[in-house]
Amino acid sequence: MSEPLLQVAGLSTQFHTQAGVVKAVSDVSFSLERGQILGLVGESGSGKSVTGFSLLGLVDPPGRIAEGSIRFDGQELVGMPQPDLRALRGKRIAMVFQDPMMTLNPVLSVGTQMTLAVRAHDKVSKQMARDRAVEALTRVGIPDAGHRLDAYPHQFSGGMRQRVAIAIAMIHSPDIIIADEPTTALDVSIQAQILHEMRELAKDSGTALIWISHDLATVSSLAERLLVMYAGTIVEEGPTARVLRNPRHPYTRGLLDSLPATAPPGQNLQQIPGSMPSLLALPPGCAFAPRCSFASEVCNGDVPYLVTGPSAFRCHHPIGEAK
Amino acid sequence: MSETFLSLDAIIKRFSPSLSVGDQIAARLGAKVETRSVHAVDDVSLSILRGETLGLVGESGCGKSTLGRIAAGILPATSGTASLGGEAVMINGRKTTTEVQTVFQDPFASLDPRMPIGDIIAEGPITHNLITRSDAKSYVGGWLERVGLDAGFAERYPHQFSGGQRQRVAIARALAMQPQLLICDEPVASLDVSIQAQIINLFLKLRRELQITCLFISHDLSVVRHVSDRVAIMYLGRIVEIGETETVYSSPSHPYTRALLDSVPKLVLEDDALVELRPIVGEIPSPLDPPAGCSFNPRCPMARDRCIKEEPQLRAMGTGQQTACHFSD
Amino acid sequence: MATPATPLGRFWITYKESKVGVVALGVVAVILVVAILAPLIAPQDPYDLSRLSLMDARRAPGHIGTGGYTHLLGTDAQGRDLLSAILYGLRISAQMGLVAGIVGLSIGATLGISAAYIGGRTEALLMRTVDLQLSFPPILLALVLVALLGQGKAQLITALVAAQYAYFARTAYGAATAERRKDYIEAAYGTPLSRRRIVFRHLLPNCMPPLIVVATVQIANSIALEATLSFLGLGLPVTEPSLGMLISNGFKYMMSGRYWISVYPGIALIILIVSINLVGDRIRDQLNPRLRR
Numbered sequence: 001m002s003e004p005l006l007q008v009a010g011l012s013t014q015f016h017t018q019a020g021v022v023k024a025v026s027d028v029s030f031s032l033e034r035g036q037i038l039g040l041v042g043e044s045g046s047g048k049s050v051t052g053f054s055l056l057g058l059v060d061p062p063g064r065i066a067e068g069s070i071r072f073d074g075q076e077l078v079g080m081p082q083p084d085l086r087a088l089r090g091k092r093i094a095m096v097f098q099d100p101m102m103t104l105n106p107v108l109s110v111g112t113q114m115t116l117a118v119r120a121h122d123k124v125s126k127q128m129a130r131d132r133a134v135e136a137l138t139r140v141g142i143p144d145a146g147h148r149l150d151a152y153p154h155q156f157s158g159g160m161r162q163r164v165a166i167a168i169a170m171i172h173s174p175d176i177i178i179a180d181e182p183t184t185a186l187d188v189s190i191q192a193q194i195l196h197e198m199r200e201l202a203k204d205s206g207t208a209l210i211w212i213s214h215d216l217a218t219v220s221s222l223a224e225r226l227l228v229m230y231a232g233t234i235v236e237e238g239p240t241a242r243v244l245r246n247p248r249h250p251y252t253r254g255l256l257d258s259l260p261a262t263a264p265p266g267q268n269l270q271q272i273p274g275s276m277p278s279l280l281a282l283p284p285g286c287a288f289a290p291r292c293s294f295a296s297e298v299c300n301g302d303v304p305y306l307v308t309g310p311s312a313f314r315c316h317h318p319i320g321e322a323k
Numbered sequence: 324m325s326e327t328f329l330s331l332d333a334i335i336k337r338f339s340p341s342l343s344v345g346d347q348i349a350a351r352l353g354a355k356v357e358t359r360s361v362h363a364v365d366d367v368s369l370s371i372l373r374g375e376t377l378g379l380v381g382e383s384g385c386g387k388s389t390l391g392r393i394a395a396g397i398l399p400a401t402s403g404t405a406s407l408g409g410e411a412v413m414i415n416g417r418k419t420t421t422e423v424q425t426v427f428q429d430p431f432a433s434l435d436p437r438m439p440i441g442d443i444i445a446e447g448p449i450t451h452n453l454i455t456r457s458d459a460k461s462y463v464g465g466w467l468e469r470v471g472l473d474a475g476f477a478e479r480y481p482h483q484f485s486g487g488q489r490q491r492v493a494i495a496r497a498l499a500m501q502p503q504l505l506i507c508d509e510p511v512a513s514l515d516v517s518i519q520a521q522i523i524n525l526f527l528k529l530r531r532e533l534q535i536t537c538l539f540i541s542h543d544l545s546v547v548r549h550v551s552d553r554v555a556i557m558y559l560g561r562i563v564e565i566g567e568t569e570t571v572y573s574s575p576s577h578p579y580t581r582a583l584l585d586s587v588p589k590l591v592l593e594d595d596a597l598v599e600l601r602p603i604v605g606e607i608p609s610p611l612d613p614p615a616g617c618s619f620n621p622r623c624p625m626a627r628d629r630c631i632k633e634e635p636q637l638r639a640m641g642t643g644q645q646t647a648c649h650f651s652d
Numbered sequence: 653m654a655t656p657a658t659p660l661g662r663f664w665i666t667y668k669e670s671k672v673g674v675v676a677l678g679v680v681a682v683i684l685v686v687a688i689l690a691p692l693i694a695p696q697d698p699y700d701l702s703r704l705s706l707m708d709a710r711r712a713p714g715h716i717g718t719g720g721y722t723h724l725l726g727t728d729a730q731g732r733d734l735l736s737a738i739l740y741g742l743r744i745s746a747q748m749g750l751v752a753g754i755v756g757l758s759i760g761a762t763l764g765i766s767a768a769y770i771g772g773r774t775e776a777l778l779m780r781t782v783d784l785q786l787s788f789p790p791i792l793l794a795l796v797l798v799a800l801l802g803q804g805k806a807q808l809i810t811a812l813v814a815a816q817y818a819y820f821a822r823t824a825y826g827a828a829t830a831e832r833r834k835d836y837i838e839a840a841y842g843t844p845l846s847r848r849r850i851v852f853r854h855l856l857p858n859c860m861p862p863l864i865v866v867a868t869v870q871i872a873n874s875i876a877l878e879a880t881l882s883f884l885g886l887g888l889p890v891t892e893p894s895l896g897m898l899i900s901n902g903f904k905y906m907m908s909g910r911y912w913i914s915v916y917p918g919i920a921l922i923i924l925i926v927s928i929n930l931v932g933d934r935i936r937d938q939l940n941p942r943l944r945r
Contacts, residue, residue: 261545
C-alpha cells in the first residue's frame with residue numbers, strides 16, 4: 001500500500017504561557033488520501049484550529065509542536081526549516097480562514113494580490129499571472145472576473161471575499177487545502193453556494209480538503225471522513241455517515257443530541273452538562289469524564305486508548321453498536 | 324387565542340449616513356459621497372400575542388435586529404409605532420416602559436466589563452424601584468440561581484465567566500426587570516453547540532415558569548423552529564412570510580423561505596449519499612438600493628414581469644400563513 | 653492560580669511582567685515621595701535667604717560649606733545647596749505637571765465624551781475646535797497665553813491646560829465613540845437607565861484606560877513644557893523655582909567649567925520625564941489588545 005498524502009502521527013502542540021502549559025493538541029493522529037475530504041469537528045477550545053495551523057507550520061511562539069510527526073508526500077514537516085515550509089505553503093498546502101481578511105490585504109487590489117500569489121511560486125510573466133487569476137476567480141463563481149480584478153477587497157461582499165480567498169488558495173492547484181471555519185461568518189444561502197462550489201472544485205481538481213468546523217451538519221454534507229475533537233484529542237474518527245448514525249463516543253452522541261433539529265419542537269434538548277475543561281489543567285484520564293454520564297472510576301484514571309475498527313474512538317465505555 | 328400584546332405598526336427605519344462638514348462640501352462639489360439612506364426596515368407590521376413566542380428569521384442585513392431594537396425601545400423608528408398592551412414603547416426618543424427587556428447576541432460585549440455581575444443585574448431593578456438597595460443581594464442571588472449560576476458569583480466580573488455563563492447573566496439581567504416581553508437577539512449564535520443546548524433549555528424552562536411573551540430573533544432556522552410558536556421570515560427589511568411555525572417549515576409558500584430552508588445543511592446519515600444542496604443564486608442586494616417591486620425578484624426562480632413592477636403585500640395562503648408573493652398560493 | 657477579581661488587581665498582575673515598567677514606576681514613586689517630603693529631607697531650605705552665604709557660591713560638588721555639611725551636588729551662584737534646590741524644584745515641577753494633567757484630563761474627557769455622546773452639531777463644533785487647536789504647537793500656545801496672563805502658578809497651569817486638554821479630548825472622544833456602540837451601552841438604554849447614569853457608570857469607566865495612558869504622557873509633557881517656559885524666564889516667579897529655572901540659572905556658568913549648576917537639575921528633569929514616559933509606555937502596551945498574548 002502506498003503512503004497516504006498526509007500522515008499525522010502523535011501530534012502534540014503546546015503553548016507555554018505565564019499561567020502554565022496549554023495543551024492545545026495532544027496525540028492527534030490521522031491520515032489523508034489524495035482527493036479526500038476530511039471533516040474536523042469540535043467546539044471552541046477543542047484544538048481543531050491549532051491542528052490546522054500545526055500542519056502548515058504556522059504555530060507561533062509561545063506555541064510549538066512538542067511531539068509527533070507530520071509526513072506530507074514523503075517529507076517530514078515537523079522540524080522542517082521555515083524557508084522550505086514557505087515554499088510548500090500556498091503552493092502545495094493552502095489555507096482558507098474564517099475571516100477572508102486574514103488572507104487579503106485591504107490596500108492592494110485583488111488582481112495585484114492574486115498575481116503576487118501566482119508569482120510567489122511560479123516564475124511567469126505578469127500577464128500570464130493575471131490570466132491565471134481571472135481563471136481562478138471564474139472557477140469559484142465570481143462573475144465578470146476580468147473586471148473585478150481591479151477592485152479592492154472592501155468592494156466585495158463577505159461571500160465574494162471568501163470566494164476570492166478560496167480562489168487564491170486554489171491558484172496553484174495545491175494537494176491540500178485546509179479550510180478553517182470558512183463559512184461560519186456567512187449567511188446560510190451564501191454558505192450553501194460555497195459548500196456546493198468547494199465540493200465541485202475538490203472533485204474536479206483532485207485537491208484534498210481538511211474542513212474544520214463546529215457545525216456537524218455542514219461537515220456532513222461535504223466530508224467523507226469525520227474527526228471529532230474534544231479538549232485537544234480526537235475522540236472519534238470514521239466515515240462521516242457512520243459516525244453520525246452510530247456514534248460510539250458519548251461526546252459525539254451528546255453533540256448530536258444537542259442539535260435543536262433532533263428534538264421535537266418545544267421539548268428540552270439533551271444537553272451535555274458543564275463545559276470544556278481548561279486546556280491548562282486537563283483532568284487525568286479521559287478529558288470528557290467530568291461531563292459524561294457513562295463515566296466510571298477507570299475514566300478518571302486512565303487516558304482511553306484509541307479503539308480502531310470501522311470507526312475509531314477513545315472511550316472506556318463506548319456506546320453499543322447499533323444493528 | 325389571547326389578545327395582541329406587542330404590536331408593531333407600519334414600522335419604517337432608515338439610517339441616513341451622518342455626513343461630516345467635509346463630506347457635505349465634497350458632495351456639493353460633486354465627489355462620490357454616499358448620501359443614500361439604508362432601508363433597514365421597510366413598512367413592517369406585526370403583532371405578538373400574549374404568551375406566545377414569535378421567531379424572527381432572516382439573513383444578515385435583513386433588518387431583523389433593527390426591528391428587534393425598535394420593539395425593545397432601544398432605537399426609535401423613523402415612522403410607525405411599537406406599542407405594548409396599547410402603550411407606546413418609546414415617546415420622543417425615550418423608552419417609557421420596563422416591560423420589555425432584551426438579551427443580546429454577544430455576551431462578551433453586552434455586559435459592562437468594569438462592573439461585578441451582581442451590580443449589573445441589580446442596577447436596573449434598583450433604578451426603577453423594583454427592589455431596594457438592601458434587598459439587592461438576595462434578589463440577585465435568587466436570579467443567579469434561577470439561571471443556573473451560584474449565588475456567590477455576584478461579586479465576580481464578567482471576564483471570569485465562560486460565554487455560556489455570561490449569557491446566563493445577561494438573561495438574569497433582563498428577567499430581573501420583571502418584563503412581560505423578552506426580546507432575544509440571536510441569544511445562542513455565538514455559543515458552542517453543547518452550550519447552546521444548555522441555554523435553549525434554560526430559555527424554555529424560564530419561559531414556562533414566567534409565562535413570558537417572546538420575540539426570538541435568529542438566523543438559525545433549526546433553533547427558531549425549536550422555540551417558536553409562530554415564525555416570521557424577513558428579507559431586505561420586509562416580512563415575506565409569517566405563520567404557525569410548523570406550517571411555514573413544512574409547507575413554505577414564499578420562494579425565499581423555500582430556498583432558505585433548502586440551503587440549511589442537514590445531517591447526512593446515509594453512506595455515499597449525494598446531498599443535493601440547492602443554493603439560492605446571487606447575493607442579497609444592497610439595502611441602500613433595494614430592487615423595485617418584490618425585493619426577492621433578482622434571485623427568484625419564479626420571477627415574472629409583475630414582480631419587478633409591483634410590490635407584493637402579505638396575503639393569506641391556503642395553508643394558513645401569510646405570504647408576500649404574487650404567485651404563491 | 654487565582655486571578656484577582658478587581659480590574660486593578662488584574663492590571664497589576666500583567667503590569668509587573670515588565671521589569672522596565674516596574675523600575676520606572678518605582679523611580680516615579682520615589683521621586684514623588686522625595687518631592688512631597690522635600691522640606692524634611694533637604695539639608696537646607698534653599699529659599700531662606702538668611703541661610704545662604706555668598707562664601708559658598710558656585711562651589712563644586714563635595715564642598716563643605718559654612719553650614720557645616722557637604723554640598724553633595726555643589727552650590728549655585730547664590731550659594732544654595734544644589735541638592736536641596738533640586739528636591740524643591742522636583743516638588744514644584746511634579747506639582748505643576750500633576751495639576752495640569754488632572755485638570756486637563758477632566759476638561760478634555762468631559763468635552764470628548766460629551767461630543768461623542770451628544771453628537772450632531774455639538775460634536776462637530778467641539779471636535780473641530782479641538783482639531784484646530786491640535787494643529788498649533790503647544791509651546792506656542794503656552795507662550796502666547798503666559799504673555800497675556802502674566803506670571804504666577806495659576807496662570808501657568810491655565811496655559812499648560814489650555815495647551816494640552818485637546819489631546820485628552822481627542823482620546824476621550826475616540827474611546828467614547830467606540831464604546832457607545834457596544835452592546836452593554838445598548839443594554840443600558842434598553843433597561844432603560846438614565847442618560848446620566850449611562851455616561852457616568854458605564855461610558856466613563858470604560859473610556860478611562862486610554863485616558864490614563866494619555867494622562868501619564870501628558871503629565872510628562874506638562875513638566876517638560878513648564879521647564880521650557882521657566883528656562884525662558886516665562887514660567888513661575890523666582891520665589892518658586894522649578895527645575896527649568898535652575899537649569900536656566902546655571903546656564904551662564906556652563907562654559908566656565910561650573911557645569912554642575914545646570915547639569916544636575918537637568919539630569920533630575922530627564923529622570924523624572926523618562927520614568928513617567930516609561931510607565932506610560934508600559935500601560936499603553938498592556939492596554940493594546942494587539943500586543944496581548
